[in-house]
Amino acid sequence: MKKILLIALLCLPMLSQGQDTSFARRIIRDLSSPAMYGRSCGHSGDSIAAEYLRNEMRSLGLRPLVENYFQPVYYDVYDIDSCDLTIGKRQYKPYEEFRIYSAKRYATEKHLKKAKKKKLVDGVWYIGVDKLHTYSPVAGPYERNPYCVEILNSCFPRSFKKLSANIDLIHNTDYKSQNIMGFFRGEVDTMIVFTAHYDHCGTMGEHVYFPGAHDNASGVAAVLDLARIASASKPHYTLVYMLFCGEESGLKGSKTAVENSPIDLSKVKALVNIDMFCGGEKGLMVFNANADDTKPYIDRLETINEKWELVPAIKRRDNSPNSDHYPFSSQCPAMFFITMGGPNGNYHDPADTCKSCGLQYYVNNMRMILGMLGMDFEQ
Ligand SMILES: [Zn+2]
Incomplete structure (x- = not known):
């Protein structure tokens, strides 16, 4: 019994030491800072974030999957430039x-x-x-x-x-934003794809902005961290990383990525979408966990957790159009990972800051995903 356990321990690369949260924390802090204006069209916050993320992809050594890493996306979006409301005094x-x-x-x-x-x-x-x-x-x-x-x-x-309302809405019916896409070539063409949306809810006038640390700077940080971990060795599968715009306006970035796909989706072995990844004191929830092509992955996830007790619980959910995995789910095995429970700032709330972003379960959540995919976890 002892021998079996030892072999299992040696064979489970995801339990290697050295992982920490400092890389993720930096990405979350930067993306949720006031300089990004809530990553929507106001003050071109989405473009500021996109430029930052492109630089991160470059410094991780990712190759551009599309020209200059940017895939243009056009959609209808609004933001609030000013919203002063005074009634009486x-x-x-x-x-x-x-x-x-x-x-x-x-x-x-x-x-x-x-x-x-x-x-x-x-x-x-x-x-x-x-x-x-x-x-x-x-x-x-x-x-x-x-x-x-x-x-x-x-x-x-x-x-x-005595009502005085100065409400100035920015409404752009054909706003140009961009997905950011990079990859590591593997030994084979078969791909594993990691995705997260980087846009958020913008601003509410001059004094309020939506930091979106949990939603979804945390998911972006995890996707880039997965690239950082993979960069240490030549991967077997080709690894693709996509960061989407326009999720908050109705999955616009991921829809464009499927309609105008730069990759052959029939060669995707698995797609992991991460949306809201801090906290997690109640465990992990996986959407589209019960389809024929995704079920084996979640079975493996549960087996890992039964053995290693990395997260408090795993909940399986059917498919739902609630995040960026959805447009892909008719084309390839696409799963959406979200944490359950805090600590995090509230949903779509100015309190969703880096400070409120608990990363106590972050490393184990990453181990779960890597273990599920049978990938190394070296750094
Ligand atoms: Zn959101």
């Missing part, structure tokens, strides 16, 4: 006390009928709600007007007599 706090949404989506007749507090001022609905909707660019005002302003019921003003 009270200045409202963006995000905390009010949020801005597409009137089409939220100021529907049903919605308005239900709302106890509401007021139409200059064509804009101000609606009182007990809980503000989750912030998301998908819910944004895709036409410059109309939009609506949700205000917490507890802050809803009695009178709108």
Whole structure:
């Protein structure tokens, strides 16, 4: 028994020493910094991030999969340039006390009928709600007007007599962003692909931005870290790394990557998408875990965890269009990894900062993925 255990230990390369979180921490810190403006179209935050990530790929020795590592992507996106709201003498706090949404989506007749507090001022609905909707660019005002302003019921003003609202939305129907793609050539053409989206929710005026440390600077850090680990030796399979834009606006980057694929998707042995990878005190969740072509991977993941107890739990979920694995999932075995539980900043929240990003489970989560793929874990 002892002998078997020893052999297993020696055969499990993922348990090599030396892995730490310093590389990931640096990437998360830089991507979630104010200089990236929440990585959307406002202040060209996405392009600043893309340039940074291209440099990282270069310094890791990745070769460009597309010209200069950038694959152009065009999509409809919005951001908020300014959003000052004052009623009477009270200045409202963006995000905390009010949020801005597409009137089409939220100021529907049903919605308005239900709302106890509401007021139409200059064509804009101000609606009182007990809980503000989750912030998301998908819910944004895709036409410059109309939009609506949700205000917490507890802050809803009695009178709108002295309303001054300076809300300036940036809406670009044909915004040019880019996916970033690099690779290491292996001994064979068969590929393993790692993906993560680097865009996030942008800004809410001058004073609020969405750092997106957990969502998804952490996933980008993990993908680059996987490249760093692989760079130490010549890989057997060709390894491809794709960082997508436009996920928050509806998987735009990954859809373009499939429609205009620079690789032969029939040669992809496995695709691992990582979206929200810090925290993890409750374990790992895998979407598209039950398909015929992905199930064997997850079975292996469970076997590894039964033996080594690297993560608190593994949850299997069916396929869902909730991240960038989805457009690939009809073409190749594509799985989406997300952590369960904290510590992390809240979802689509200005509190999703590097500081709130717990990486206690990071190394073991990486070991799980590498072990599942049968890859070395040397550094
Ligand atoms: Zn998100």
